[in-house]
Amino acid sequence: MEISASSNSKIILIGEHSVVYGQPAIALPLKNIQTKVHIKSSQESGILFRSRYYTGNVDQMTANLLGIKTLILKTIDELNGNPSNLTITVDSNIPAERGMGSSASTAVALVRGIFSFYQKPLSHTKLLKQVAISEKIIHGSPSGLDSATASSSLPILFKKGTTLETIEMNLDAYLVIADTGIKGKTGTAVQLVHDKVISDAHNEKLIEDLGDLAQQAIKNLSLNRVVELGQIMDQAHAILKELGVSHPTVEHLIETAQQNNALGAKLTGGGLGGCVIVLVKDHQTAESMSNTLTDAGATSTWIEKL
Numbered sequence: 310m311e312i313s314a315s316s317n318s319k320i321i322l323i324g325e326h327s328v329v330y331g332q333p334a335i336a337l338p339l340k341n342i343q344t345k346v347h348i349k350s351s352q353e354s355g356i357l358f359r360s361r362y363y364t365g366n367v368d369q370m371t372a373n374l375l376g377i378k379t380l381i382l383k384t385i386d387e388l389n390g391n392p393s394n395l396t397i398t399v400d401s402n403i404p405a406e407r408g409m410g411s412s413a414s415t416a417v418a419l420v421r422g423i424f425s426f427y428q429k430p431l432s433h434t435k436l437l438k439q440v441a442i443s444e445k446i447i448h449g450s451p452s453g454l455d456s457a458t459a460s461s462s463l464p465i466l467f468k469k470g471t472t473l474e475t476i477e478m479n480l481d482a483y484l485v486i487a488d489t490g491i492k493g494k495t496g497t498a499v500q501l502v503h504d505k506v507i508s509d510a511h512n513e514k515l516i517e518d519l520g521d522l523a524q525q526a527i528k529n530l531s532l533n534r535v536v537e538l539g540q541i542m543d544q545a546h547a548i549l550k551e552l553g554v555s556h557p558t559v560e561h562l563i564e565t566a567q568q569n570n571a572l573g574a575k576l577t578g579g580g581l582g583g584c585v586i587v588l589v590k591d592h593q594t595a596e597s598m599s600n601t602l603t604d605a606g607a608t609s610t611w612i613e614k615l
């Protein structure tokens with residue numbers, strides 16, 4: 310018996326951090342950057358796990374993989390499976406800790422894979438609930454945006470605990486995603502913003518402002534107003550910077566983009582490193598932006614049609 314399952318990576322167009330406080334966010338799954346999971350029966354005792362970070366028995370996974378270990382064992386247990394004689398292989402081309410939802414994507418693919426291996430039906434609600442097991446261990450109290458996006462085939466409008474809608478996007482615009490090569494620190498960034506929000510009403514207002522910008526973005530997306538969308542991205546980035554979650558290399562890439570025909574640019578995901586996203590008007594500009602950002606130090610770039 311052998312099965313395969315997959316999950317997308319993600320980027321947040323607008324609404325990171327404010328989404329934790331119940332504000333709306335818009336995020337896109339990236340279908341070309343994925344996690345793939347293969348599960349097969351084996352003769353070995355225990356569960357053999359193979360990935361770019363760890364190969365060995367699930368039981369012996371180190372503390373940094375506690376989220377994934379717990380998720381695998383709990384899911385198999387829930388399905389009354391035998392936690393032995395299995396090989397689970399995880400292949401991923403999602404850079405880790407760059408705000409691209411690598412942990413959520415791994416978890417989504419694993420849950421899909423385990424349910425499929427045991428031939429059990431899996432609703433989307435159950436999938437998200439199950440993925441929360443590892444996401445909570447890894448990130449503390451995540452909004453659920455990453456797993457909702459990684460498990461979607463279309464862009465989504467998300468509000469913690471209430472709204473999960475897909476959005477049909479067809480804009481005359483492209484996004485260039487550029488990796489700073491610096492590991493983002495989602496947990497630290499979320500805590501940092503939390504400390505700021507509870508200590509100063511001005512920062513609470515900044516969170517509301519991010520929510521307003523997300524609402525404006527939704528309107529402009531539906532009207533194909535890309536110039537306005539770019540301005541909204543710039544404003545969102547300025548707020549995220551004020552909240553303390555940017556990074557000098559993020560700033561360098563954003564300034565470079567702004568000097569080279571960007572319609573808008575911002576960090577994406579938790580910040581403190583990770584990736585930036587740059588809005589441009591057409592594919593040709595996206596390609597030259599991608600080269601410019603690589604020359605400015607980006608370690609990888611991707612182009613995504615909006």
Ligand SMILES: C[C@@](O)(CCO)CC(=O)[O-]
Nearest residue numbers: 325326451452454578579
């Ligand atoms: C920073 C954050 O808003 C997005 C991380 O990709 C955290 C969360 O939503 O849980």
